[in-house]
Amino acid sequence: SQTIHQWPATLVQPVGSPLSLECTVEGTSNPNLYWYRQAAGRGLQLLFYSVGIGQISSEVPQNLSASRPQDRQFILSSKKLLLSDSGFYLCAWSRQGARDQPQHFGDGTRLSIL
């Protein structure tokens, strides 16, 4: 069976510090990978998605970047965090191709910027 892991679960960082959140998927190959942000009490905003190694699409302009160095590894980064980067970050994967493929989510990382 497939599993998705995100870490860390919680993170407190000062403004201006760098960020690296990691997500890995097991039990499948060549998945689509996604990063979402969920602000407190709000819906999900798609930040990045990837259909393959080194292929990243950004959905919204922002202070963050994403990389996919390996097939099942997806990293969310920032060089300098802003207060507005606080939120709950979710990684997800789905199978490629058919429109009826659901996305499967990790447990999320709660990021607080001080």
Add this chain to the structure above:
Amino acid sequence: GNSVTQMEGPVTLSEEAFLTINCTYTATGYPSLFWYVQYPGEGLQLLLKATKADDKGSNKGFEATYRKETTSFHLEKGSVQVSDSAVYFCALSGIMDTGRRALTFGSGTRLQVQP
């Protein structure tokens, strides 16, 4: 572009009450539709899905029917339990403006069930 509209919450019900959470969508083509549930402090879990008109998705007593004529996918449950308290997200799988397929989520509806 694609969009999903959900009823605003919170929805507060007593245990064993009937639940309806409304969801309507706008999309080009023929999207697949999903309901996800998020329990406090956790990620999202797929609750049910429907891939074509008149399909009914069901799971754990929850149901939703894909209504193409009204562009709706309302979530229902006949008798809610305290353990159903969570945030529910309606979503569609469609082609984004970038030409890629991705999910578009509604803003979520918080359900609070009181004993």
